[in-house]
Amino acid sequence: MESVRESDRSVLVVDDEASQRSLLSGFLTSCGLVVEEASSAEEALEAIRARPPGLVLLDVKLPGMSGLEALARIRKMSTPLPVLLLTAHADLRQAVSAMKTGADDYLAKPVDLEELRTAVFDLLGRFEKDLDRPDDPAALPPGIVCESPAMRSLVRTVLSIARSDAPVLVLGESGTGKEVVATLLHQHSSRSARPLVVANCATLSESLIESDLFGHVKGAFTGAQAPRQGLFRAADTGTLFLDEIGEMPLALQPKLLRALETGQVVPVGGDAPTQVDVRLISATNRDLSTEALQQKFREDLYYRLAVIELVVPPLR
Secondary structure (H helix, E strand, C coil), X not given: CXXXXXXXXXXXXXXXXXXXXXXXXXXXXXXXXXEEEECCHHHHHHHHHHXXXXXXXXECCCCCCCHHHHHHHHHHCCCCCCEEEEECHHHHHHHHHHHCCCCCEEEECCXXXXXXXXXXXXXXXXXXXXXXXXXXXXXXXXXXXXXXHHHXXXXXXXXXXXXCCCCEEEECCCCCCXXXXXXXXXXXXXXXXXXXXXXXXXXXCCCCHHHHHHCECXXXXXXXXXXXXXXXXXXXXXXXXXXXXXXXXXXXXXHHHHHHHHCEECCECCCCCEECCCEEEEXXXXXXXXXXXXXXXXXXXXXXXXXXXXXXXXXX
């Protein structure tokens, strides 16, 4: 088969969030694709006019011109161009409607990277094996053994997203190695020289979990004889891994969400926020998407945790 031309394997990633663009671009580059980025619909249209890519990966929600408006303008251009929409669950109806007016496919956020890989190569009309891409990593950290195609695919995905600071939710049955995945993410990230702080939410005392996460000031409550920095501050500039995140009490979830949104934590009994730089990895054996629909877990927190979802295959 003839070699794939660069224009045939180029993808334009359009998203206003820099961290999301970086994540998607890094992953697609690891798949052997040539990736360009645009932070707005207007910037994307200029890039398409200058040099049409092989495919456009287009977020629906953009500042100014929306992704759907950009889609309509792309369809008025003379060159046919595959467009893959990225949409939040709340906008799925819009995305389905957009399929009737020109979108070639859509994926719901949080994006499953293996689904993204499949959708992109399907739309490009090429098999993944026809593209230049790095071989599977030969050197893995001690303790990791993977021979099955499913595990090798997972490891390849982990290594391709490790340098992103986007939150990761690791799903899988008990005993499948979710903490091993978290460790692998940290070891191959730009934060590898900084702390990896690990905590199991199921073992944290419900009455003290806020103090465990965010710290407390001296005298904040009975027994608080000295200040405590908390897990977020201990993991500052590094990675915080919260295992069994599904056990997080509902009452505390808004405070965790705020910490993720603002990058600030307020210790129990204090009033001055502290800025922290933490990459959060969480894990659970629960189906948080279903629990969010049943209001057993905050939906907005779930989407914040699951910017990237990784599923560890069952041992069987």
